[in-house]
Amino acid sequence: MSSPAGTPGAGASAAASAACPACGAERPPDAAFCEQCGHDFGAALPTPATAGPTATRNGETQTRHAPVRAQTADEGLESPLDLGWTGPVSRGAATEVDPAPAAARCAQCGTGGYLDGYCDTCGAKQPDPRDHFAESPAAWVGGVCDIGRRHSRNEDAMALLGSTRPLQQAVLVVCDGVSNTTDSHIASLAAARAAREVLDDPVPRGMGLPDAVVGVITKRLGDAVVAARQAVVETTPDVNAPTPPSCTFVAALIDEGLAVVGNVGDSRAYWLPDAPTSEPRQLSADDSFAAEQMREGMPRKDAETGPNAHAITRWLGIDSPDDLTPHTASLQLTEDGWLMLCSDGLWNYCSDAVALRQLVADTVAGLGGHGLHPPTLAQALVDFANARGGVDNITVALARVGATAGPPPVASAVVEPAAMPANPTAANPTAANPIAAIPTSAGPPGATEASPAAYAPPQATTPATDAPETAPAPELHPAPDPAPSPAADREDSPDGTVHD
Amino acid sequence: MAQFTTEVFQNEFLPDGGTDVHAIVRVTCSGAGETRMGGGGEAAEILIVDTSGSMGANGIAQGRYAATVALNEITDGTWFAVIAGNHVGTLVYPGYGMTQMVRMDARTRQEAAAAVQMFRADGGTAMGTWLTKAKEVFLSVPQVIQRHAILLTDGTNEHETPDQLTWAIQGATGFFQCDVRGLGDRWQIDEARRIASALLGTVDLIPSPERMADEFEKLIRASMARGVASVDVRVWAPQGAQVLFVKQVAPNLEDITAKRSQVNPLTAAFPTGAWADETRDYHVAVRLPAKSIGQEQLASRVQIVVRDEVQTQALVKATWSNDDSLTTRIDDQVARYTGQAELAAAIQDGLAAKAAGDDAGATRKLGRAVQIATATGDEEMTSRLKKVVEIDDAEAGTVRLRKSVEKLDEMALDTASTKTRRIKK
Numbered sequence: 001m002s003s004p005a006g007t008p009g010a011g012a013s014a015a016a017s018a019a020c021p022a023c024g025a026e027r028p029p030d031a032a033f034c035e036q037c038g039h040d041f042g043a044a045l046p047t048p049a050t051a052g053p054t055a056t057r058n059g060e061t062q063t064r065h066a067p068v069r070a071q072t073a074d075e076g077l078e079s080p081l082d083l084g085w086t087g088p089v090s091r092g093a094a095t096e097v098d099p100a101p102a103a104a105r106c107a108q109c110g111t112g113g114y115l116d117g118y119c120d121t122c123g124a125k126q127p128d129p130r131d132h133f134a135e136s137p138a139a140w141v142g143g144v145c146d147i148g149r150r151h152s153r154n155e156d157a158m159a160l161l162g163s164t165r166p167l168q169q170a171v172l173v174v175c176d177g178v179s180n181t182t183d184s185h186i187a188s189l190a191a192a193r194a195a196r197e198v199l200d201d202p203v204p205r206g207m208g209l210p211d212a213v214v215g216v217i218t219k220r221l222g223d224a225v226v227a228a229r230q231a232v233v234e235t236t237p238d239v240n241a242p243t244p245p246s247c248t249f250v251a252a253l254i255d256e257g258l259a260v261v262g263n264v265g266d267s268r269a270y271w272l273p274d275a276p277t278s279e280p281r282q283l284s285a286d287d288s289f290a291a292e293q294m295r296e297g298m299p300r301k302d303a304e305t306g307p308n309a310h311a312i313t314r315w316l317g318i319d320s321p322d323d324l325t326p327h328t329a330s331l332q333l334t335e336d337g338w339l340m341l342c343s344d345g346l347w348n349y350c351s352d353a354v355a356l357r358q359l360v361a362d363t364v365a366g367l368g369g370h371g372l373h374p375p376t377l378a379q380a381l382v383d384f385a386n387a388r389g390g391v392d393n394i395t396v397a398l399a400r401v402g403a404t405a406g407p408p409p410v411a412s413a414v415v416e417p418a419a420m421p422a423n424p425t426a427a428n429p430t431a432a433n434p435i436a437a438i439p440t441s442a443g444p445p446g447a448t449e450a451s452p453a454a455y456a457p458p459q460a461t462t463p464a465t466d467a468p469e470t471a472p473a474p475e476l477h478p479a480p481d482p483a484p485s486p487a488a489d490r491e492d493s494p495d496g497t498v499h500d
Numbered sequence: 501m502a503q504f505t506t507e508v509f510q511n512e513f514l515p516d517g518g519t520d521v522h523a524i525v526r527v528t529c530s531g532a533g534e535t536r537m538g539g540g541g542e543a544a545e546i547l548i549v550d551t552s553g554s555m556g557a558n559g560i561a562q563g564r565y566a567a568t569v570a571l572n573e574i575t576d577g578t579w580f581a582v583i584a585g586n587h588v589g590t591l592v593y594p595g596y597g598m599t600q601m602v603r604m605d606a607r608t609r610q611e612a613a614a615a616v617q618m619f620r621a622d623g624g625t626a627m628g629t630w631l632t633k634a635k636e637v638f639l640s641v642p643q644v645i646q647r648h649a650i651l652l653t654d655g656t657n658e659h660e661t662p663d664q665l666t667w668a669i670q671g672a673t674g675f676f677q678c679d680v681r682g683l684g685d686r687w688q689i690d691e692a693r694r695i696a697s698a699l700l701g702t703v704d705l706i707p708s709p710e711r712m713a714d715e716f717e718k719l720i721r722a723s724m725a726r727g728v729a730s731v732d733v734r735v736w737a738p739q740g741a742q743v744l745f746v747k748q749v750a751p752n753l754e755d756i757t758a759k760r761s762q763v764n765p766l767t768a769a770f771p772t773g774a775w776a777d778e779t780r781d782y783h784v785a786v787r788l789p790a791k792s793i794g795q796e797q798l799a800s801r802v803q804i805v806v807r808d809e810v811q812t813q814a815l816v817k818a819t820w821s822n823d824d825s826l827t828t829r830i831d832d833q834v835a836r837y838t839g840q841a842e843l844a845a846a847i848q849d850g851l852a853a854k855a856a857g858d859d860a861g862a863t864r865k866l867g868r869a870v871q872i873a874t875a876t877g878d879e880e881m882t883s884r885l886k887k888v889v890e891i892d893d894a895e896a897g898t899v900r901l902r903k904s905v906e907k908l909d910e911m912a913l914d915t916a917s918t919k920t921r922r923i924k925k
Binding site for chain 2: 109112116117118119120121122123124125147148149150151152
């Protein structure tokens with residue numbers, strides 16, 4: 001029963017057998033759809049102009065029957081926005097991409113195959129490449145953007161660049177689409193890429209003075225915000241729509257060891273030095289109701305779990321506020337550590353910089369020899385957030401200062417969703433990632449189990465985390481079930497955040 | 501070659517724990533063209549005209565005329581025959597004692613027109629024997645793949661048992677299609693509906709003999725335009741799911757759930773007969789095992805299949821969400837057709853209760869019908885209902901049965917109840 005769309009008595013179509021017109025894969029004589037790419041043999045080829053990520057508007061679904069096409073772009077040029085994006089294609093190395101129809105095996109039921117974007121046995125949706133993607137432009141730069149566990153769409157986006165020589169140049173951009181607006185998953189990706197393009201140009205080095213370079217990069221970040229907003233505006237389907245697409249913005253430009261970050265909204269940048277004696281810190285400043293309350297003196301814990309904790313006060317979109325000057329900060333990357341950009345899908349579960357540094361340190365340790373591989377660490381941090389409930393989309397982008405490592409042998413830098421092993425217990429396809437099996441803590445057993453919702457470091461490195469192993473720290477919010485609050489102004493409420 | 505396209509109307513969002521997915525699948529056929537002429541001679545048409553004694557002189561005269569008009573509409577090259585029906589079914593053309601159909605051409609058309617002049621009002625009514633005779637005649641040209649008949653009756657099926665009619669219907673099911681027309685007010689809608697439902701046809705009322713010719717002309721034209729024989733709707737549902745029902749909801753209401761035949765463990769086929777260039781809407785309901793919030797899956801593949809070849813498919817989806825603004829919305833098309841189905845059921849049940857002397861039940865059901873028709877702005881149905889009931893409060897559905905009702909008005913209400921109106925997107 002591999003093909004309900006098949007044609008039992010279709011001897012007539014045998015004459016037309018040969019190759020799929022969309023992807024060139026072999027076409028069995030009785031197939032109505034391509035086993036490889038899902039192309040409908042009864043339909044004309046879609047034009048690229050009509051190909052795009054499927055968007056469901058409101059509840060009235062106008063189903064688009066665009067068959068998925070195999071992408072043919074070379075590594076580095078491919079895009080998750082391309083319909084049928086199947087991950088990077090190594091140039092001239094087709095043998096590296098599993099040619100067997102591994103993609104046809106359903107990750108949910110393990111018995112069926114994908115016919116038309118859905119399993120032919122259990123109906124499970126074939127993972128959308130937009131739902132989970134990784135980028136690793138250089139050995140020291142990498143990130144993962146993931147749908148999480150609770151959302152039906154990945155509205156986070158990420159765009160990265162990195163020079164081969166460490167610290168020479170890197171661009172990291174993370175945008176978080178505002179979830180109660182139209183098509184913000186398209187807007188956020190467009191914004192992130194537009195910003196990356198602006199930030200890609202080399203920084204002029206003539207003026208020499210470090211402050212002048214910071215000034216140039218700061219201005220560049222402002223330009224990137226403007227370009228990102230313009231990209232969002234261009235995705236706006238209807239200027240009069242009550243909820244036009246919008247997103248947050250956080251970007252870092254690294255130039256010859258100098259990092260400058262800028263943000264609008266509540267996506268964050270952190271500097272997380274390796275040395276316990278160095279102070280980790282949040283470089284970005286949230287444009288959020290919670291941040292305003294904290295500036296007025298409310299404790300972080302209360303502010304970030306309050307009713308409007310996730311209401312943002314500035315965003316990019318056709319309806320954005322007039323002043324979009326990003327909050328900026330700069331630092332010289334002189335000691336080993338991680339520059340991290342992330343969406344609230346991660347910091348919902350670990351907000352404080354000290355706790356986050358600890359989480360990263362433990363996660364690196366738990367990954368054995370591969371913890372210093374940026375995309376592997378990013379994936380492990382995404383897994384951490386998913387294990388805590390994955391209430392929101394999760395994006396983690398990292399630049400490593402110091403020694404790096406290669407990927408673990410079982411997992412490539414980009415895990416192709418369709419190639420993932422069947423895992424019937426996984427609620428979310430991304431959870432089937434082999435990296436997920438790697439413990440995120442090298443600390444004593446029970447340390448992380450004791451606080452399911454928020455991260456508790458296994459060792460006492462700060463007074464705030466000096467809690468007995470048998471019980472969660474009193475500051476932590478265990479929140480066993482991450483029930484999102486519909487009252488949240490912007491996105492689902494976190495189920496718990498860590499202490500200040 | 502005909503092209504089929506589909507469109508899906510649904511709200512794919514289900515609340516936490518939600519299981520039932522409803523979708524309207526709109527299927528449009530284009531390029532069906534006319535029934536193939538000459539060559540394989542794949543189409544056959546039989547006229548079955550009631551010639552029982554009750555037809556009377558005027559009825560028979562109009563019957564002759566209507567049959568002649570119908571013969572003129574049958575495309576040259578089509579196999580055809582004419583059966584006169586009373587307590588037996590008699591092949592009037594190609595001729596008494598013959599069972600071989602002939603192709604339509606100028607000569608056979610003229611011969612047939614002469615033959616129908618021999619109609620005489622005499623005898624009783626036994627529709628089962630007419631259907632059996634038609635099947636026998638159709639079988640004389642086994643190469644035909646598209647068979648259609650028009651059955652005209654003016655009375656109840658009193659010269660055979662209900663079982664005999666049932667057996668005859670069973671024998672014809674899946675073999676030929678049949679539209680049934682009732683003349684006047686002495687025939688039984690239930691009987692006609694049983695035949696037409698099984699034989700993938702329609703039922704309607706012809707109020708007076710003078711209207712027969714127009715109706716025959718319309719029916720034959722429609723039949724001749726059907727260039728695609730035996731189209732199946734196939735419904736795939738995932739493992740563990742259950743197809744609750746499949747109904748044609750436009751242009752008329754027909755629950756085809758019971759016509760299912762299993763194609764494979766997950767796919768069932770439902771016959772829909774021959775298609776012209778037309779659009780039909782199907783309401784598909786599937787019950788799924790609930791999944792967790794945020795999960796999306798396919799609830800059904802609805803495929804249009806012609807002779808085992810899939811022409812097109814529509815995807816019906818399900819996404820579980822905790823966003824009430826998404827999950828509480830009912831798709832307009834689904835809501836409208838659900839309302840029309842309930843309206844039809846209320847009218848038919850109400851009239852059945854009235855016929856059985858259950859005035860309280862009839863009042864309640866017809867009151868409900870008035871309420872639905874009013875709520876949905878269905879003025880045509882409201883005005884038809886007004887001929888049967890006095891409306892005290894349309895919104896509340898408070899009605900009284902009229903003391904004297906024209907039988908024809910009641911029958912018109914009944915036959916109109918299954919005709920649905922398509923709404924714009």
